[in-house]
Amino acid sequence: MLFNSFEFAIFLPIVFLLYWLVTARNLIAQNVLLLAASFVFYGFWDYRFLLLLCFSTVLDFVSGLQMHAASNEKKRRVWFWLSIALNLGFLGFFKYYNFFINSFIDAFASLGIHLNAASISIILPVGISFYTFHGLSYVIDIYNRRIQPEKNFINYAVFVCFFPLLVAGPIERATHLLPQIQKPRIFNYHQAIDGLRQILWGLLKKMIIADNCAIFVNLIFEQPNIHSGSTLFVAAIFFAFQIYCDFSGYSDIAIGTAKLFGISLLRNFAFPYFSRDIAEFWRRWHMSLSSWFRDYVYIPLGGNQGSLVKKIRNVFIIFLLSGFWHGANWTFVIWGLLNAIYFIPLLITNKNRVHTDIVGGNRMLPRLKECWQMGTTFFLTVIAWVFFRSLNVSDAFQILGRIFSFSLFETPFGFPIKTSIFILLLLIVEWIQRHKHHPFQFDEKIPFVIRWGIYYSSIVMLFLYGARQQEFIYFKF
């Protein structure tokens, strides 16, 4: 079920009303309802996916209990590795099997050895990377004795399967979400209203900007060889906004939806295109994944401790893993590699934590230097996005070759003016509201006529300018 679908518009109010009017006084009933709703939500894609989700949930739940109950370290370790191996095994099989087989065959073919191994048609279960990472964080935290295992299966299942975050995050942590599931939720008017506002903002980003950008971007990236450098550059910029509005739009809807149920999820985006360097960008982009890798991979590897070589190695590992997490394609690996290359100079010069404040302070406009910094950071991310979006590595190099050629100065083909105006509006609104968690976090002092006027005009815009319903990009990850 897509957040931007008619089905969800029916589903959400029904679950909301049942939750607060029927099950409000009973924690178990609330959680059972959330779990049932999550299964319906997820089963809408393909009911067969539910089997894998259930297996993964039961596996991590049992592993957690067994690790805690283990009489010796050896048993604890066996359960830990069993859970890790099975989780990663499923993820690897569904997501990477064909990639490895084909890469293996290609590698041997380049040596003149022709192997015959059939790749198989595997349907990628929606959101597998997200719920696997949920489960992994839980198991690792128990193994490291950071948390106690959850003894109530329903509570744990809600933690993994809670429908707003199930298919595309934010990637939650047991330490943050489980305590909220364990205690009764009480209806909070302001939280619910804020949730609705955030949902509306997410829908605007997804349907008006991301889906409209997609039309142009798909057209250009499908046949890069027939377009000029200028057209390809414009398409790459539009893709930067498409992926941002698509994914952060999803996160906003997810976080807003969770607020309707009295649950607060981790923030996932903090206006990343206002970053002054790549390090800041990565603190503001897909924050729940970045912090996951930081806590469960980077820090265990030594983090920024030790020799410079070791630090650089750790950064490369993190970014390569992050790229590979996105999908089974060398384009994602190179995207990760490129971001590591952007990051390393900041690490070496110890400038990776220079920009931890909000750009522009309380000023109305940014300084010229800040504009330059934001512009160059954005440009670097756009170059990296070319790899992310391209169908294969050779396409990406071809596109970059054209962008860095004289055809960059030709008039771009089919420049989407209307979508550009929407992007400009997005940037203005986000800039004004950059101190808030989301731009529709209005001060209650603003007269309700203005607030409602904004809501109504947003809804009208969704219908007037929202492009044809498209799936969220991150579903395939």
Add this chain to the structure above:
Amino acid sequence: MRKFLLKGLLFGSFPIFVLVIGILLPAYPGTTKSFFFAKIDKDTLLQNTISPRVIFIGGSNLSMSLNSRMVRDSLHLNPINMGLDYNIGLVSMFQDVLGYIQKGDNVVLSSEYEQFFGRMIYGGYPYPIIEFEVSPWNFKRLNFDQWVNFIKVVPGYAVRRLKVWKYFLGNSLIKDSLYTRSGFNEFGDHIAHWQEEGRNPISTKSYQGLFNSEAIQLIVDFQKQLIAKSAKLFIIYPPYQQSSFINNKNNIAKIHQELIIAGLNVLSVPERYITNDTLIFDTPYHLTKKGVDIRTRLLIEDMQKYQTKH
């Protein structure tokens, strides 16, 4: 909670009021000259064309990509091209023609592949246009599933009707468009684009939803109704952009397999109608004039082969 619900009701009542206004507003000037109003002409054709007839049912793969004159000259049948837009849905397309079927009619179904996935057979966006503006008298025939799809698209339709400035633009609204009622010829073929070059449309990556076996059953039932009226049903595949075909070849193979299993009169294989991207006009199913003629020739050959066999 009470405050939240009351405010929610208050907030929701205004958009509902606006939606009702949007639906009740009169049609924009010049609306009757727009593309979907060609449906009225096609219905008239269906009523007035004399036997022997060949009736083409499908979406824009027919309206935009068939040369009925060639069909008439080669097969000596009077063609009626009922194709308009695949979003109308197979259920509605069949409802449109059933009442006018005559003894001995040859009905050729050339359905876009999308019809076999998700809930497309029950229709998509043009529904409100058709039901509110083109043929409101048909409203009562909508079944439950069609209603579900219909309700989904009504809000978008109502909001679009609020563009009040369009009332002052008159006929200029449709004058510049290629897609108009006057773009069709006497057989129901859209010919206004025949002089145009291809526009390199983007290929279809995948279809929305899972394979819908109801679509097959619907065709089987339709065939039974035709047989009861002493008419015949033939299935032909639509012309399809090569790149879109490659992207969806497994799904298309599944459709073909299911149609064969259902025992329907399938005249060829989908691969036969793969169309080089250079012959594509503006969507994977719309062809340039050269493409239209090639497609029509293939279709005629397939029908002739059938006639020879039987």
